[in-house]
Amino acid sequence: MENLRFSVGVDAPAQHVWNVMLGLDTYREWAGAFQEGSTYEGGWNEGEEIRFLGPNDDGTSSGLFGTIVENRPHEFVSIRYLGDVENGAENPGGPAAGLHENYSFIENDGVTTLVVELEVPDEWADDMRGMWSEAIDAIKRLAEQA
Template structure:
């Protein structure tokens, strides 16, 4: 695994950015950069299971299964993955699922003079780095656009 980092500055209060990023409806919008139709099931509450789901190539559901290991509202949220969803079925035991076990994705939020900085840090297999390097900046730009209309 390698650590990947991305950030964006958004001209809005931290609470507005936090809410826009994690709200179910707006999450579906800014995450289109990763996969059209992406959404999450579950809760961002600390200790909760959360599933990141989207349509696979054949139309079946695919995605990742994680647990929210830390949630400090308007400041920090971190998910640790322990499985994947393949063809609509949860998988926590295959070799592919075990490769992602323990990988984390964290969002940090800080505000200064009405400008919020969102920093994203995630663990990634090397084979996904180029995809994330293309998708994350687009996703964060879309998040900035969504915040601007709120």
């Protein structure tokens, strides 16, 4: 397992950066860094299940599912993954099960530092570095243009 960390300063209040990152419409824009057509189902409240999905050629979707273990609005979100989704069906376990992904929003004088920290299986690390680097830049761009 490898721990990855990404950080970017965004010229916008934390509440706005939060809304851009977690709002479904803007999520779909920046999550294209992972796969075009990426989306999520579920919610961001503590205890809720969430599924991060991308389309397959056959019309089904695949991705990961987990639970929101902590949510402090406009400050912090933590996700614990429970397994993967293959062709629309949840499969508990697998390489992502038990891993965490955290988002922190730290505002100082109207500038928000967005920090993304995640645990990934070693074999995913290189791909995730590239995708998250692109994704965090897209979040910054979207948050600063509105």
